[in-house]
Amino acid sequence: MGYWSGYDDYRHGPTKKISLAQVFKGAPRKRLVADIVNMVRDYRRTPYEHEGSIQAGIRSALCLAGERWPVADDEARGLLAAAFKKTGVKRPGWWEGQAEYTAPREVCHWCFIELPEDLRRSGKRSAYCSMECVNRAIAKRVEGPKGQGDPVYKACHAAISRLRAKPRDCEHCKKPFRSDRSYQRLCSKACRDAARTTVEERCCEHCSTVFRPHVSKKSEDAGAGKFCSSACRWAYERKNPPTYECACVLCSTPFTGERKNAIYCSNRCLQMFTRMRQGEWPKRMNTPLFDYYFITLAKRQEPTPLTTEIFDSWFQDAA
Structure with missing residues (x-):
């Protein structure tokens, strides 16, 4: 235990959630939840319009019956939570209750005037029409730390980047637009789909x-x-088997093959090249061998393994 142990609980309250015993249990609790569900479903604008009156009524009845106020309040909250869970409604968040949430996309979220054409044609449209509206929204609407998780701050940050960008022309419709992305070439999804290269039927x-x-x-x-x-x-x-134009690796004779990687024009060139790779040189000069040394290797600019002894022996045999 340190010197500051217990200070957080003393200053900010206990972090562990305190659970109180339920007043209604079993069948009576189910009947009471069913009655609350019927009252909650009878609404005109929102399912939560009777929440305050129902909670106050249950709490008052329990207090008059002798229950302590914390127990009565916790029981009223629990009964209402069970009723809302049974109806399947979702409680709206703080952002859904702001004016920006229901504002049309074509108007500024601060002054509610129509946005310029170049700010509306940038894919994800801008929420504010000018830097003045952005600064006022940041000063008045954003509360607490201005983090990236706040919807208003995110909209303001995107609007600042878009307002600082220079107008450019869409490559498809030639209309001006402004975007916070420097590499964007098209103004909208419709132009992007129309500009795509399509293959005809x-x-x-x-x-x-x-x-x-x-x-x-x-x-x-x-x-x-x-x-x-x-x-x-x-x-x-x-x-119709496909054919490919190839050249023999030994004699450089062009031929038509059934594969792209065919390298021999005949079985004779295949056998001769295989023996040469194994070190068995032919005893007599012939046309494929002459073409290989003086044409094929010359085109490849590779050093020939031809020696003086082999060359002299060919001419002696020929004589």
């Missing part, structure tokens, strides 16, 4: 069904979006 190359492909412009330029489904694409490729 087309017929499937396999089944001729009209569809709209869900591909980007870049993918469409690369050849995507030709079929309505994967099944149609597979069926089309089985009947």
Whole structure:
């Protein structure tokens, strides 16, 4: 126990919630809650318009019956809370009771005049029309610490950023707007949706069904979006296998392959290149080998593993 132990409870009251014994229990409490629910539902403007009179009446009746005032007040609050919970109504917060909550989005939340056009066309619209209204709202409406959690302070902070921004033209509708984001190019969600690149409808190359492909412009330029489904694409490729223009890695001969990564034009080049990679050099000079050393490797600018002995032996064999 420290020197200041118990001071907070003495100065601000106990932090632990004190619970008092209920006066009504069981079936009598259920009947009383049902009667309060019927009274609460009989309202004209809000379900809470009879809360004060019901609580005062229950508290007065309990006090006249001999209960202490704290017990009577706690019992009245508990009965009303059970009745509101049964009706399913939600108590409005402090922000929902302010004038800004019901103000239209087209008017200033302080002076209630219509906002300028450039402040209304910035996606999330400004709540104030000028810095004067913002300063008055901060001074009069914001109470306590001005934190980011306060709705009025958040609206004022956003309005200050938007009022300080320079007007710019929307890239779609060419109308002026002001935004607190420097990278924003469009003034509203409608302009953003209209400015999006849409792919036109087309017929499937396999089944001729009209569809709209869900591909980007870049993918469409690369050849995507030709079929309505994967099944149609597979069926089309089985009947018409795709071909690709390739060049042989050994003799640099252009050829048409069925795969993008095809690197040999014939089985002869495949076997010869495999033996060369294993260290088995051909004994005689031939056309593919000559093209590989003096054309293919020259294009790649790679040092050739050709030695003087191998080169002399080819010419001796040829002679």
